[in-house]
Amino acid sequence: EVLMTQSPATLSVSPGERATLSCRASESVSSHLAWYQQKPGQPPRLLIYGAYARGPAIPDRFSGSGSGTEFTLTISSLQSEDFAVYYCQQYNNWPGTFGRGTKVEIK
Amino acid sequence: QVQLQESGPGLVKPSQTLSLTCTVSGGSINSGRYFWSWIRQPAGKGLEWLGHIYTSGITNYSPSLKSRLTISLDMANNQFSLKLNSVTAADTAVYYCARARETTKQPLPQFWGQGTLVTVSS
Numbered sequence: 537e538v539l540m541t542q543s544p545a546t547l548s549v550s551p552g553e554r555a556t557l558s559c560r561a562s563e564s565v566s567s568h569l570a571w572y573q574q575k576p577g578q579p580p581r582l583l584i585y586g587a588y589a590r591g592p593a594i595p596d597r598f599s600g601s602g603s604g605t606e607f608t609l610t611i612s613s614l615q616s617e618d619f620a621v622y623y624c625q626q627y628n629n630w631p632g633t634f635g636r637g638t639k640v641e642i643k
Numbered sequence: 644q645v646q647l648q649e650s651g652p653g654l655v656k657p658s659q660t661l662s663l664t665c666t667v668s669g670g671s672i673n674s675g676r677y678f679w680s681w682i683r684q685p686a687g688k689g690l691e692w693l694g695h696i697y698t699s700g701i702t703n704y705s706p707s708l709k710s711r712l713t714i715s716l717d718m719a720n721n722q723f724s725l726k727l728n729s730v731t732a733a734d735t736a737v738y739y740c741a742r743a744r745e746t747t748k749q750p751l752p753q754f755w756g757q758g759t760l761v762t763v764s765s
Contacts, residue, residue: 537706568748579739579755580690591753623690627749631705634690 538562538626542635548643555611557638559624564604568628571600571609574637575620583622584609614640645670647740647756655734655763661727664717665740665756672721673698678743678750679723681714683736684758691736695743695750696723730763737761 539562549555559569567587572580582591584600587607597612611618621637651663665679672679680695694704696714704712713726727734737758743750 566748568746570751579741579758580752581755582751582753585751625690625752627746627751630703630749631692631694632749632751633692636689 537631538565538629538633540624540626540633540635542622542624542638544638545636546639546641548641549614550643551616552613553643555614555618555640557609557611557622557640559602559607559609559635561605561607561626563629565626565628567603568626569600569602569607570625570627571598572623572625573618573620574623580623611640645742645754647742647754649738649740649756649759651759651761653760653762655730655761656765657731657763658729661725661730661734661761661763663725663738663740663759663761665723665725667721667723667742672716672723673718676745678745679714679716680741680743680750680752681725682739682741682752682755684739685733685736692752693725693727732763735761735763 541560543558569587571584574580588600599610601608621639623637624635646668648666655661678695681693684690696702711728716723737760739758741752741755743752
């Protein structure tokens, strides 16, 4: 299985600031990389797919980049509703595997 | 907008079979090129894709669970189901059903149910 490693585990950010989350794959997954946002008691919500394409109704402050083994999710100006856990997931190989998540918390 | 809802027992005894059903509304399970999926999340941990079933009935299971897992479709009731046998405490998790769309590689989960907690304990 492809191992997905996210860093940092926790990111403390002030509202309005920029957040940068990293995801590394143990082997190339090309651009078959998705990002999800999860809030407590809720299912994951698809934010980004194809490494950089935004999902339906996802604000443009969320952007994804990268290919191969290194990927980044950037939130340009954090809003109160953005404080959550973010997961990356590769869907290049079966089974699709997820990272352990990055928790974005209020500084 | 498609909606998914998991249902089933919240408590299962060790060595028994965990059975869950996902009811789909807002769309037919028999239409479109979708993979009806099960994904779980142990408390405080990451997500694990268990397996899926295509609209045609073809299944694909995670290698680590393949020997214990069965996913099936119930077209008449617009549902799909999961059966995981010989469960242990390690199977305790929130179980999500999801609709995944076809891509050029593996399926991509788009719509998720709210999840249901299943605890394995005597």
